[in-house]
Amino acid sequence: MKRSCKAILIILCATLLVVGCSRKKDKFISRNFHAVSTEFNTLYNGYNALNQGRENLNSGYTDNYWDVLPIERMQIFEEVVLPGQSKNEDFTRAEEKAVKAIQKHSMNIDGKEKNPQMDEAYLLLGKSRYFDQRFIPALEAFNYILYKYPASDKINQAKVWREKTNIRLDNNDLAIENLKRLLYQEELEGQDLADATSMLAQAFLNTKYVDSAITQLEIASNATKNNDERGRYRFIQGQLYNKLGKKDSANMAFDEVIKLNRRTPRIYMISAHIEKVKNFDYENGNKLEITELLTKLEENRENRPFLDKIYHQIGAYHLNNQSDTLAVVYFNKSLRTNSRDKLLKARNYEILGDMNFDKSIYKDAGKYYDSTLGSLVLNSKPYRVIKRKRDNLEDVIYYEAIAQVNDSILRLVNLSDADRLAYFESLIEKLKIEVAEEEERKKREEAAQRNTGLATVNNTIGGQSSQVGASNQAAVFYFYNPTTVSYGKNEFIKIWGDRNLEDNWRWSSKTKSIGISNDINNNVLATATEEELFDPQFYISKIPAEEKEIDSISKERNYAYYQLGLIYKEKFKEYELAKGKFQNLLESKPEERLILPSKYNLYKIYEALGENDEATIAKNEIIEKYPNSRYATILSSPESATERDENSPESLYEALYKQYENQEYADVISKSENYINVFDGEAIVPKFELLKATATGRLYGYEAYNKAVNYIAITYANTEEGIQAQNIEAKVLPKLANKDFISDDKITSNYKIFFKFENPEMEKVKGFQKTLDTVLKNIRYYDLRSSVDVYNSNTVLVIVHGLKNAEVAKAFDQLLNKEDKRKIKEPYFAIASENYQIVQIHKNLDAYLNIENN
Structure with a gap:
C-alpha cells in the first residue's frame, strides 16, 4: 500500500511539474x-x-x-559558403x-x-x-x-x-558612428569598454585614421582585464606609432608589452624586442647594449620557437652595421630553422639575393631570388617585384655561364702538352683526396646504418618491442620488420638520393658530389670509367683540337662578352664590369662586326665614369678608323646627337615596317637580313628578325613562317621578341595548321572574288584596281570595295570584298551593266573568306582552283 502511494505521489508531482513548466504560462x-x-x-x-x-x-x-x-x-577565408554549410x-x-x-x-x-x-x-x-x-x-x-x-x-x-x-x-563609417554614440550615451566599464574602443580602433584603422586608432587602443589597453588582449593592443600601438614615424612613442608602447613578460603570449614580447631593435639609432645609439640584448634573446631557451625571427633581426642588425659576413651567417641560420613564416623566409632570401647582386655575383643572386619567389604568393605585388628582378638577371646568368665555360676550354687549348699534363695531374691528386674522403664518410654512415639495423633485434623501434628467443628470431630479422625497412629506405635516400639500380652507382654519386667537379665538366665525369677517372690522358683527349671547333667556341665566348658588356652598361649601370667585358672582348681578336660597337660602348662608359682622357682616345680612334660609320657621324657632330639619325637602327626599322605594310615582302626580307648582319649584337636585332619572319610568312606561307618563328624562339629566348615568338608557337600556329578547305554548303556569308595576275607590273595592277573601283560604285544594293594582296613573289591578287553569299559571288558579272562588262574582261574566281584565309596562310591556291574546276 505504501509503495502504491509513493508511486502515485511521484507520478502526480511529475505531472504537476510538466504542466507547471509550460512555455505558454507565465x-x-x-x-x-x-x-x-x-x-x-x-x-x-x-x-x-x-x-x-x-x-x-x-x-x-x-x-x-x-x-x-x-x-x-581571426582568419578570414576567401571561399564562399553555401547555405546549410x-x-x-x-x-x-x-x-x-x-x-x-x-x-x-x-x-x-x-x-x-x-x-x-x-x-x-x-x-x-x-x-x-x-x-x-x-x-x-x-x-x-x-x-x-x-x-x-x-x-x-x-x-x-x-x-x-x-x-x-x-x-x-566593410561598413566602417556606420560602425564608427554607432560606437561613438554608444560610448557617449553609456558609461561603459571593464571589458565592455575595452571591446567597444578596440573595435572603434579597428574601424579607424580601416578608414586610415591612425591617430584616432591609437587613442582608442590606449583606452582599451587600460580597460581590459585580459593580459593577452592588453599585450596585443600595446603592440599594435607601437606599430602604429612607427607608421607615423614616432619611434620614441613606439618604443614606449613596446616597453609596455615587454613589462607584461609571461602574462601575455611570448610572441608579443619577442616581437616587441625586435621592433625596438629595428628602431635603433645606428649613429647615436649604444651598440653594445643592443648587441647584448640580441645575444640574450638568442641564448634564452624559452625563445627557441622564435629563433627564426631573432636570427633574422640579428642578421639585419649586422647588415646595417656593415658586418656583411656576420649578416650572411645569421640570415642562413634563420633559414635553417625551417620557419613557418613564409614572408620571413622570402625576406631572408631576398636580402641574400640583394647582397650578392650588389657584389655583382649575379648567378648566386638569381638563385636566391628563385627561392624568394617560392615563398611568396603567386602574382602578388611582392612576387611581381622579385620576378622582375629575376628576369633581368636571366640574360647575365646565361651569358656569364657561356663565358666562364668557354674561357676555361680556351685556356686549356692554349696550354702546351706538358702544362696540360701537369694541370690535370694536380687536379687528379685533389680528386683522389676528395674521393677518399667521400668513401670514408660513406663507410662510416653505412656502419652506423648497419648498427642501427642490428640494434633493432634487442631494442624498441617505432614504439614496438622485439622479444629475444629462438622461436621469434626470424620475426625480428631486419627485412622482416616493416618499421626498420622503412627507416632504412629513408636513410638511404637521405644519404645517397634517388639512385638507379646499376653498376658503379656509388661512383656516379661521388663524381657529382665532390667539389673538384667544378673544374671538370660534369658530363665528362659522368661518362668516365673507374680507370679513366684518374687518367690525365682521358681529360686531355676531351680538349677540342680542330680549328673549326675552337673558332666556334671563341666566337661564342666573344658574343657572350659583348652581350654582358651591354647588359652591365644598360640594365645595371655597372660601368666597371661593362668596361672589363668590352676590353676583354677587344683583346680576344673578335669578329669585325663586334669591334666598332664595342669601341663605341667603351667610349660611352669612359664618359660615364669621368675618364675623359680614355674617352677622347676612343672617340678619335672611331672617327679616324671608321669615318663612314654612323658612330663616327654621331661623334664628329655632337650638335646633332640629340636629333633622330636617319641611319639609326630605329629609323631603319620604322622605314622597313612601312614597306611591310605596303606588302613589299621580298624587299623587307632582303633588307632585314642585311640589317641583322650590320647591327649584329644590338638590342634591335630580334625586332628585325621578327619582322623578317612575319614577311616570310606572308610571302611563302605557313611552313616558312613556322620555321622562322621557331628560330627566333630558340635564338632570342630571353628577349621580348623571343617570348612573343614562343607565344606564337604555343597558341597561334596550332590554330593556323589546318589546310583543309571548308565546303560552300557550310558557309552562308562573307564571300570574295579575286582576279589573278601572274608576274605583273604593279602599275598595271593598280590601273586595273582603279577601273574596278569605278565599276563597283555602279553596283546597286551591295557595298563592295577592292584591295590588292600579294600572294607570293610571282602572283598578285585583286580582291573584291562585301559579297554576301556564294551564288552572288559566282555570278558577279551579272551585277555589271553592259558598259562595265566591257571594262572588266579578266577572269574571276569566287571564294569564301574562310577559304581565302587558308589559301593565303598555306599558299595552296592551285589546290583550291583544282577543286573548283572539278
Missing part, C-alpha cells in the same frame, strides 16, 4: 525551470562548443608581423544549441519574453555565426536582441558585436 516555476535549463544545459554546452571553435581558429591562425596586426585574431563543426554545434534554446525554452507570452536567458541565446547565435564567417545572419541575430530585448543586461555587448559584424562587412 508562472514562477515555468520561468525558472526554463531559465535554469537554458543557462546550465543548452547554453552551457553551446558556449563550450563556441570556445572550442575559437581555440581551434586561433591555433590555425598566424599573425603577419610584417604589417600592422588586426585587432582581432559551415567552415567549423564547433560553431555549427554552438549555433544548434542556441537554436535549441530558443525553440525549446523561449516563453514569448503576450509579445513579451519571460525567459531571462533568451538574450544570451540570441547572443550565442550571433557569435557562432560571426566566427563561422556568416556575417549577414550574425547581424540579424544581434539586431534582434536590440529590437526585442532593449532592457537586457547584454544590450551593450550586442551593440559592440553588431558593430564588429559591420566592420567585417
